[in-house]
Amino acid sequence: MGALRFPPLPTTVETQAGARRPLETTTMPGLLERYRDYLPLTDQTPMLSLHEGSTPLIPAPKLSKRLGVELHLKYEGLNPTGSFKDRGMVMAVAKAVEDGADTIICASTGNTSAAAAAYAARAGLKCIVLIPDGNIALGKLAQALAYGARIVAINGNFDAALRLVRQISDEHPIALVNSVNPYRLQGQKTGAFETVDVLGDAPDVLAIPVGNAGNISAYWMGFGEYHEAGRSTHLPKMWGFQAEGAAPLVRGVVVDEPQTIATAIRIGNPASAHLARAAVGESGGLFDLVSDDEIMHAYRLIAQEGVFCEPASAAPVAGLLKRHAAGELEGGQRVVAVLTGNGLKDPDAALRSVEAPRGIEAEMDAVMASLR
């Protein structure tokens, strides 16, 4: 892995006022500012920002060696609320403000609710979150509550919650920010822009978890727009990975009771299925599935690179490992895996696979003995 082809590091920046100063005297702007020329903004769109985006693309030398490719991890867990959802939500909430809304609503079991609540708080809007009764990761509910969202638990599943929020936004002056909101994908496509910007070109393969299928669709849109703008010489193959118990796009049938440890992709009937199929088809990519065991194995290998992600984020790495084991991963390629959320979103996953340490005597020999 001496061949990581990062572009030369920048040293100075030019300000809007025309002055020059060292790069370290700046901070990255939020996404609406950074990619304003590529987003559907108007003069009336507020420049809402929590400094989302500009997440690191972290080289993964140990996994690269194992896989025989040049693997980079796009670590979306360092977005303001800890997941890639912030990219789409900053755009959706900015447009809600532009349209005069004073309340937003969504159905969510996790990352979406945290992002919606954070940007609503920032913009001074009220936020209503409908959750299916039960089945929500602790950390994610904590966030929406902390940001001041009104949480309503309904007696029903996610589909019922989504039907309700659509009905409510149709009949009340309340903006819907679920993924049916078209601005969400517009914001999410910036992940592809950043990938190309940092690598200097598109990767050969973009590996990504697929749940509701919006993100793979958004990345494909972003790669396409950047390519058209002359910012990359080629388009990547889009590889979408689903969990074995929640793999409607792999199996070609809706899954009524999706099951997986990777809660962020536990979705049986993806809203953006058609767009995701187009992304995979047009790019010459693929869908594949990975088991929960394979996901948790990849999760631990990613942590050995120094990166802590939520289980769903490990699915693309699990998929790459699976295809490598099957002799179906071409060596030497540049591959980017999108790690969609922070491991702190779901600490139970990390604790599940280990025994709690037992207390031993506070004495050096006892400690050293316990380490043998």
Added chain:
Amino acid sequence: MGALRFPPLPTTVETQAGARRPLETTTMPGLLERYRDYLPLTDQTPMLSLHEGSTPLIPAPKLSKRLGVELHLKYEGLNPTGSFKDRGMVMAVAKAVEDGADTIICASTGNTSAAAAAYAARAGLKCIVLIPDGNIALGKLAQALAYGARIVAINGNFDAALRLVRQISDEHPIALVNSVNPYRLQGQKTGAFETVDVLGDAPDVLAIPVGNAGNISAYWMGFGEYHEAGRSTHLPKMWGFQAEGAAPLVRGVVVDEPQTIATAIRIGNPASAHLARAAVGESGGLFDLVSDDEIMHAYRLIAQEGVFCEPASAAPVAGLLKRHAAGELEGGQRVVAVLTGNGLKDPDAALRSVEAPRGIEAEMDAVMASLR
């Protein structure tokens, strides 16, 4: 708050190769690279990085209005492991590698263990964490376990754990990375550099939580070095805030059984007490204490800016609110509050103050009625 005096945004960067390109075509380097001229690096120091640092300085318009000052939040929760500890740890672990160590050790009840385990994994070192039996936040232990650290729980308190790791590192070829390691403060001082870089000058007041007292000392060192280098026109006043039940620097006596909801600053006998006293004394600053109720009130107000921090991080904002209420906060100043950790580190804190939502019928009128 129309008067937030951010410098003009940069538009282009110059690469080391001399070419120019738009700012968005880059990513911020890690701290060792970004501040190499200000850190004790040699040609043998590995450029270890998880893209730590370069955390956003987020303007807080609602709190600014309430306080009558220009308040910015330095959101350290967006470091790779979710706290400011990454700044010092990247430096300490890089130096351990340089010195030939193959194992690092620390005593920790939280953020330190996560940072140590992450950078050890990245650098290919083994990591041993001694924890006092009981009393550790779930998310923080989960991280160290995920990164592959060996966790040893001892029958004893934090002081006993610290004594043991010092003894072990004295008698074995194992590098100690607790805050007695001088490289920790060297790395942490970069938080001050970034603050000055983004604001274009030092703030008038730097408000910061004080537990073990290393961070306030490191910031003061950083402000001093930058001022000497001509990067700022003045030095800030250093305001250190402790929790009421863990306020040895305010009360002037060691606290045997420190108690506070803000676990990250629940320390009764700060290792860097003398340095912190010097920082406050030399800067014309102050120490003050805030109650757990004041901390949780500030925690909710910070979330209303769209920022989710751990309780300890809310202490400086609680302190500013307290001094404002007492008429002791001069209006119009530029103030930076350091939010040391991500709220996801301690989701229980967010859940503690609210009732779990009860399930209602999945029907629009029932939902709308529940919102009234």
